[in-house]
Amino acid sequence: MSLETTQIPARTDVPPTRVPRSAPVPARLVRLAGLAVAAGAAAWAVGTVLFELDPVTDDFPVPYKVTSLLFQLGLVALVAVQLRTGATGTGRLARGFLHAEHVMLGLAIASSVQWIVAPDLSENAFFLTLDLFWPLSMLGMAAIGIRIAIAGRWRGAARVWPAIAETWALVMFPTMAVVSEETGTYVSAGHLLLGYTALGVVLAARPELTGARD
Numbered sequence: 001m002s003l004e005t006t007q008i009p010a011r012t013d014v015p016p017t018r019v020p021r022s023a024p025v026p027a028r029l030v031r032l033a034g035l036a037v038a039a040g041a042a043a044w045a046v047g048t049v050l051f052e053l054d055p056v057t058d059d060f061p062v063p064y065k066v067t068s069l070l071f072q073l074g075l076v077a078l079v080a081v082q083l084r085t086g087a088t089g090t091g092r093l094a095r096g097f098l099h100a101e102h103v104m105l106g107l108a109i110a111s112s113v114q115w116i117v118a119p120d121l122s123e124n125a126f127f128l129t130l131d132l133f134w135p136l137s138m139l140g141m142a143a144i145g146i147r148i149a150i151a152g153r154w155r156g157a158a159r160v161w162p163a164i165a166e167t168w169a170l171v172m173f174p175t176m177a178v179v180s181e182e183t184g185t186y187v188s189a190g191h192l193l194l195g196y197t198a199l200g201v202v203l204a205a206r207p208e209l210t211g212a213r214d
Contacts, residue, residue, distance in 0.1 A: 025084045027214045030207035033077040038200025040074025043067040045192035048185050059119055069112045071192075074200070075141065076105050081203070085210045087154050087162075088147040097147075101140045107133035138169035157202045158209035165195030 047067030053060055079101050081087075088094040111130040114121055121127050145166030148154055154162075168191055176184045203210065 024213040025081070025211065027207040027212040029084070030081050030210050030212040031204045033081040034200045034203025034205075034207070036077040036200070037074040038197045038204065040071040041192045041196035041200060044071035045189040045197065048189045048192075062116060065112065065116045069109065069116065071196075072105060072109050072112060072137075074196070075137070076102065076109070078199075078203075079105065079141075079144070081210065082144065082148070085153070085212065087151065087210065088144060089151045089153070094147070094151070097140075098144070101137065101144060104133050104137040104140055108137045135169060135173070141166040141168070142170050153211065155209045156206070158206065161195075161199045161202055165199040168192065168195060 044067045047064045051061050051064035051067075079098055083095065083098045083102075086095070088098060107130055111127065111134060114127055114130070122131070145162035145164070149159055149163040152159060168188075171191055172184070172188055175187050179187070
């Protein structure tokens with residue numbers, strides 16, 4: 001008695017398994033984010049020039065505060081697009097940093113809303129701590145801009161301009177320490193227009209540079 005093993009022939013009628021790919025980011029979303037960034041940055045740039053600190057209340061008028069809030073909301077849209085397109089890379093650490101930036105921006109926005117609706121609470125220890133996330137979020141944006149340039153997933157002007165736009169904090173913090181308040185105001189407005197406003201225009205006009213598709 002003999003034992004034989006017969007291999008079962010592989011089926012040829014079953015199509016090969018394909019690894020699903022992530023859906024491309026719609027160009028429309030990038031355009032909308034670009035418009036939000038450009039509008040928010042331009043609004044805050046104009047606001048910094050038009051609205052001055054009130055010497056009586058030692059506070060800024062509400063219209064100025066609203067323009068700064070619009071700028072922050074534009075940054076939320078920008079980071080969302082960076083996350084969707086994998087601008088800083090597709091690794092867990094790269095994406096995790098963008099999620100962390102969203103959290104910092106959310107806390108900074110909460111501080112801005114408090115500044116608008118309940119300015120009397122600005123000296124409260126909790127809200128003073130919350131206000132720290134405004135400069136921290138801007139420093140985080142600077143790091144993101146550098147990372148986008150290194151990663152190279154965005155192309156052309158979209159790859160270079162974030163590193164320029166998102167250096168706002170790196171430029172303004174030293175500037176405010178060495179120049180007059182009036183000069184610092186114009187430096188800030190100019191940087192916002194040449195940086196974030198221009199970046200928003202690039203994203204709105206050329207969303208395909210981020211890998212987005214129509």
